[in-house]
Amino acid sequence: MNSRTLFRRIRKSSFFLIGIITVLIIVTLAIISPMIVAHDAYIGDLELRLKEPEGFAGGWEGYILGCDPLGRDVLTRVLIGSRASMLIALTVVGITLVTGTILGLISGYYGGLVDMCLMRLCDILMATPGLLLAVCVVAVLGSNFVNLIIVLSITGWVRYARLVRGNVLAIRNSEYIQASRVLGAGNAHIILTQVLPNITTPLIIQASQQFGNVILIEAGMSFLGVGVPISTPSWGGMISAGREYIATAPWVVIAPGVALMITVLAFNFLGDGLRDVLDPKNKN
Amino acid sequence: MLQKIIRRALATVVVLIGVSIIAFLLVRLAPGDPAKLMLPDTATEETIQAMREKMGTDKPLFIQYLTYMKNVLKGDLGTSYHYNRSCSQLIFSRLPSTAKLAGFGMLLSLCFSIPLGMIAGIKKGSFIDTLSMFFAMIGQSMSHVWLGLMLILIFAVNLKWLPSMGTGTFKHMIMPAIVIGFQFSALATRMVRSGMIDVLQEDYITATRAKGISKFKVYTKYAFKNALLPVVTVVGSQVGAMMSGSMVIETVFSWPGIGSLTTQAIYNRDYQLIQSILLISATIFVVCNLLVDILYTFIDPRISFN
Numbered sequence: 001m002n003s004r005t006l007f008r009r010i011r012k013s014s015f016f017l018i019g020i021i022t023v024l025i026i027v028t029l030a031i032i033s034p035m036i037v038a039h040d041a042y043i044g045d046l047e048l049r050l051k052e053p054e055g056f057a058g059g060w061e062g063y064i065l066g067c068d069p070l071g072r073d074v075l076t077r078v079l080i081g082s083r084a085s086m087l088i089a090l091t092v093v094g095i096t097l098v099t100g101t102i103l104g105l106i107s108g109y110y111g112g113l114v115d116m117c118l119m120r121l122c123d124i125l126m127a128t129p130g131l132l133l134a135v136c137v138v139a140v141l142g143s144n145f146v147n148l149i150i151v152l153s154i155t156g157w158v159r160y161a162r163l164v165r166g167n168v169l170a171i172r173n174s175e176y177i178q179a180s181r182v183l184g185a186g187n188a189h190i191i192l193t194q195v196l197p198n199i200t201t202p203l204i205i206q207a208s209q210q211f212g213n214v215i216l217i218e219a220g221m222s223f224l225g226v227g228v229p230i231s232t233p234s235w236g237g238m239i240s241a242g243r244e245y246i247a248t249a250p251w252v253v254i255a256p257g258v259a260l261m262i263t264v265l266a267f268n269f270l271g272d273g274l275r276d277v278l279d280p281k282n283k284n
Numbered sequence: 285m286l287q288k289i290i291r292r293a294l295a296t297v298v299v300l301i302g303v304s305i306i307a308f309l310l311v312r313l314a315p316g317d318p319a320k321l322m323l324p325d326t327a328t329e330e331t332i333q334a335m336r337e338k339m340g341t342d343k344p345l346f347i348q349y350l351t352y353m354k355n356v357l358k359g360d361l362g363t364s365y366h367y368n369r370s371c372s373q374l375i376f377s378r379l380p381s382t383a384k385l386a387g388f389g390m391l392l393s394l395c396f397s398i399p400l401g402m403i404a405g406i407k408k409g410s411f412i413d414t415l416s417m418f419f420a421m422i423g424q425s426m427s428h429v430w431l432g433l434m435l436i437l438i439f440a441v442n443l444k445w446l447p448s449m450g451t452g453t454f455k456h457m458i459m460p461a462i463v464i465g466f467q468f469s470a471l472a473t474r475m476v477r478s479g480m481i482d483v484l485q486e487d488y489i490t491a492t493r494a495k496g497i498s499k500f501k502v503y504t505k506y507a508f509k510n511a512l513l514p515v516v517t518v519v520g521s522q523v524g525a526m527m528s529g530s531m532v533i534e535t536v537f538s539w540p541g542i543g544s545l546t547t548q549a550i551y552n553r554d555y556q557l558i559q560s561i562l563l564i565s566a567t568i569f570v571v572c573n574l575l576v577d578i579l580y581t582f583i584d585p586r587i588s589f590n
Binding site: 243 | 529
């Protein structure tokens with residue numbers, strides 16, 4: 001695919017454009033949030049307890065989205081809270097993408113006993129409802145960032161491994177791979193230079209969709225009290241803390257929920273958009 | 285056919301053994317001595333040792349697993365130390381409540397997503413189509429907790445139409461069922477839509493139209509059945525998603541099912557109960573998937589287990 005085709009497809013895919021622009025804005029905000037927030041995300045002023053949103057009446061220094069039960073500015077916490085979600089999602093997607101791809105390559109390329117064992121392991125991990133397993137493991141091991149990332153990674157690599165394995169099986173015996181082998185290429189060379197480049201597209205799409213998923217699972221776990229530690233601002237934790245005040249101070253819950261939805265939506269749009277743009281079967 | 289079903293069932297058994305190993309190891313991973321957890325802090329070393337022997341935790345891990353499995357197969361999942369009741373009793377007393385919620389949620393979402401997906405597929409590119417795709421996107425991106433709280437805010441706090449939590453009447457079930465079925469309706473709308481688009485391009489649909497059969501009849505009688513097929517495949521996987529979702533949803537709406545039992549077990553650090561819930565949930569999930577696979581080969585003879 002040349003760059004002109006790519007550009008034409010990007011221009012035509014509104015999903016991709018909306019997705020990539022929103023994702024870039026969100027990621028930028030998450031990175032620069034400590035520099036731009038007007039208030040302290042951790043220590044509140046109890047006199048401002050459950051203060052109603054005042055919009056832009058007080059400017060950037062005001063309480064645009066109101067205050068939470070501890071008198072902390074909601075907008076500040078939403079902005080700072082994005083960092084926890086982003087950090088966890090990025091780490092988990094990174095770890096699972098790499099391990100899943102390696103295991104999938106091994107499984108698909110070599111086949112045999114290794115393949116069988118790995119695929120049965122996938123079956124077993126797929127057989128336990130994702131959030132349930134994650135919650136149970138963290139409940140037993142204790143909840144902190146590291147355990148959270150480990151647990152989400154343990155269940156997350158399976159999809160990549162299956163995806164990669166399926167694609168490897170489909171191209172393993174194709175002519176160009178056989179040609180490489182005849183020319184004396186080793187397994188590692190074939191995997192890295194022939195097989196891997198051919199499966200990057202489905203991997204990128206999968207990664208983008210998993211990103212949104214991890215954020216949702218993390219929020220669910222934080223709500224149940226087994227996710228991000230309460231001391232760290234996180235969207236799930238904020239929703240959980242504001243739950244009791246839903247009737248009197250709904251803004252405490254609405255703001256992090258909207259942020260969560262827009263973020264996940266953006267990554268899902270990006271995933272769908274990437275499919276339109278990169279999928280070679282999708283010729284115009 | 286029968287041979288294939290048996291082979292598929294055997295694979296399920298292997299998966300279940302794997303799940304039981306995970307569930308078993310989970311409790312062994314817990315920090316601290318399980319015998320000490322069962323006893324008060326003042327217990328002497330001898331009492332703790334006696335408890336270890338009684339619980340069998342002084343034996344090698346493999347022997348412990350075999351004992352555990354022997355008991356599980358007899359239907360004994362151990363005792364919840366918080367409730368001081370058998371885990372299986374606790375779980376099965378809560379199960380119908382969750383099943384009712386999930387069943388109603390699935391029904392609601394099918395009633396909504398099938399017509400929507402069909403219209404979107406028939407009128408591809410129209411306003412309704414765009415709307416349905418947007419709905420499908422939102423459905424995948426919304427957190428259960430937040431959707432539940434927003435429904436409470438609108439229908440319980442502001443409009444006062446529905447009770448915000450608890451159980452008893454049909455009204456109590458509406459909001460949690462909508463939340464539990466939301467993701468599925470998004471997925472199902474998407475699948476019915478794409479199924480409909482594919483089916484409408486088939487020659488036999490053109491043929492029925494050429495014979496002069498009305499559009500409405502073609503859509504409802506011929507295209508619909510085939511467009512619905514892919515939805516059946518995801519019903520099985522949705523059982524797992526609903527189990528995961530039920531934890532959060534039942535906590536939000538104080539619904540007395542398996543999900544809220546899990547949450548309580550986590551708060552109470554009731555490891556035995558957590559282990560049992562994991563095992564039972566996975567078993568139900570795996571068996572549902574098996575049944576769906578078997579059912580599917582009957583509905584669609586073109587599909588085989590391979």
